[in-house]
Amino acid sequence: MAVAGDPPFGGRLPAGVRNRHGQARPAACVIVQLAVDSLAAASLYALVALAVSLAFSGSGTVHLAIGQVAMAGGLTASALVTAGVPIVFAALGGLAVAAVLSGVAERGLIAPALGRPVLGAVLLVAMAVVLREVLQGIFTRPAYAFPSAAGTMHVLGGVIHTADLVTIAVVAVTALLAAALLRSSTIGAALRVTAAAPAAAERIGVDTARVRVAAFAAGGTLAAIAVLLGVGRFPLTAGGGVVLALRGIAAAAAGGMRSPGRVVAAAAVIAAAEVVGGFYLGGGGEFLSDAVAVLLIAAAWRR
Known part of the structure; x- marks a missing residue:
């Protein structure tokens, strides 16, 4: 898998792919490669964005700890594989850790701050910082590995x-x-009615507290899936969840938190900036995608 920021062909177009001014121009092979690479990156960001949207639908709070929760799951899976656990069970273990951490965050932080989304968001940021410090104390190596599909x-x-x-x-x-x-x-019906009108949901017998926990736990699971699938793109490190969270939250915000189509479109824009920018600018693709993510968040905030 291509690493984010590393352009296809090492930043060079194949020989002979030049325009009449002698400048390199994309050929079909490059376009195909960039398109697939962009689609794969967009899939990961969209998955994180949908995780953020799911948690938001249940609680009205942006899951700002999603990146670190997902990274905790990824690092757990890596440790289990290293210990000799089969890949499938290691992955399930990592997903379970992410789900539990996310569910605990909802019960311990979001539920007491219900109705005060800013306070809930601040508490989640604090949780992300603490979780990063804990992970750095446990996982001391610069990066960890998890098996991914090989071949081209x-x-x-x-x-x-x-x-x-x-x-x-x-x-x-x-x-x-x-x-x-x-x-x-x-x-799904319980989540929809909880997102639309929590008080009305309670009156018709929906346990909104359980719905919120389930939404957060499912969000953590989806984000951890993105981390395990993206091991070739994102460094599997204790502090590696920040960038993933930024891009996922940006896509979710651009989609209004509850519009899957717009969320996916925003993820595609961020991914295209990363991959295409990385092809032409080398490592500048990372900066470009982060800049696009920040602009999307700013635009969503102003709406």
């Missing part, structure tokens, strides 16, 4: 990483299953 294939001359295709497929299936669950299940 050639499409129209472009090199496509198998891990990117796996990422796109897993995120698509996860999103479809989540959408079906929210649309056609009693859990």
Whole structure:
């Protein structure tokens, strides 16, 4: 999988791909590679954004600790693999840790501050800082690894990483299953009515406290899935959740927190800035994508 900020072909177009002025221009192989790379990155950011949106729907508070919660799950999975646990069980263990941490955050921080979203957001930031310090004390190496799909294939001359295709497929299936669950299940109905009118939900017998916990736990799980799928893009480190959280929260904010289509579109814009900017600017793609994320948050705040 291409690492974020590392452009395809090492920042150079294939020989002979030049315009009439002698400048490099994208060929079909480059366009295919950039498109798949952008789509894979967008899938990860969209998954984190949907996790933020899910938690927001249940509580009205932006899950600002989502990055560190997800990273805790990823580091746990890495430690379990290193200890010899099979990959599937290690991944499930990591997802469980992220879900529990996120659920505990809702019960311990958000529930007491219910109706005061700013206080809830501040408490989540404090939790993220404390969690990062704890993780840095436990996971002392600069970075950790988790297995990902290996191999490449050639499409129209472009090199496509198998891990990117796996990422796109897993995120698509996860999103479809989540959408079906929210649309056609009693859990989804409870979440929708809780998001729209918590008091009315209580009157008709919905346990809104349980709904909020479930929404936060599910959000933590989705974000941890993004971390495990994106191990080739994001460093699996104790402090590595900040960038992932920034881009996911930006996409969620740009989508108004409750519009999946707009959330995915915003994630695509952030990913395209990262991948295409990285191709032309090298490491500048990281800065460009973060700048776009900040601008999206600022634009959403002004609405």
